[in-house]
Amino acid sequence: MAFTLKFISTSGGLLLLNGKTVGYFETAFNSFGNRGYITDFEIYESFRGRGLGRIFVDKIERYLISKGAKMLIADSVRWSAVEFWGNLGYEPAPDGSGYMFKPVWADKR
Numbered sequence: 406m407a408f409t410l411k412f413i414s415t416s417g418g419l420l421l422l423n424g425k426t427v428g429y430f431e432t433a434f435n436s437f438g439n440r441g442y443i444t445d446f447e448i449y450e451s452f453r454g455r456g457l458g459r460i461f462v463d464k465i466e467r468y469l470i471s472k473g474a475k476m477l478i479a480d481s482v483r484w485s486a487v488e489f490w491g492n493l494g495y496e497p498a499p500d501g502s503g504y505m506f507k508p509v510w511a512d513k514r
């Protein structure tokens with residue numbers, strides 16, 4: 406199985422499984438370059454529930470870390486995806502803003 410991030414801009418693009426588009430993603434950085442955001446992430450409905458979300462988030466995290474991220478931040482607001490990000494090791498921000506955080510030292514370098 407080949408899992409590929411196909412960038413169509415400098416910050417995001419398509420999620421490819423063996424060359425087939427199964428979703429999309431968008432990322433961003435803060436101005437200091439030490440916080441990497443996953444601002445948008447979707448696995449298309451017919452491809453959900455088989456571990457692809459976990460695999461592609463891992464690839465995006467590695468990309469953000471390779472660019473200097475020390476903190477990974479996911480936006481769970483738009484899709485109410487708190488449980489999904491929680492399963493992937495993210496903690497909800499205490500201010501209730503809907504952002505979910507994962508320090509890089511939690512499990513990757």
Ligand SMILES: CC(C)(COP(=O)(O)OP(=O)(O)OC[C@H]1O[C@@H](n2cnc3c(N)ncnc32)[C@H](O)[C@@H]1OP(=O)(O)O)[C@@H](O)C(=O)NCCC(=O)NCCS
Pocket residue numbers: 444445446447448449452453454455456457458459460480481483484485486488489492493
């Ligand atoms: C959330 C989403 C990305 C999950 O994709 P997926 O490929 O089905 O996820 P996976 O199969 O890799 O699941 C990863 C883990 O999250 C859990 N999970 C997946 N979707 C979940 C949901 N909606 N609620 C709670 N847990 C969920 C799975 O049980 C799995 O946990 P496990 O590995 O401990 O068993 C997909 O449902 C989606 O695109 N939803 C709409 C957009 C969205 O919510 N995007 C995220 C915020 S931008």
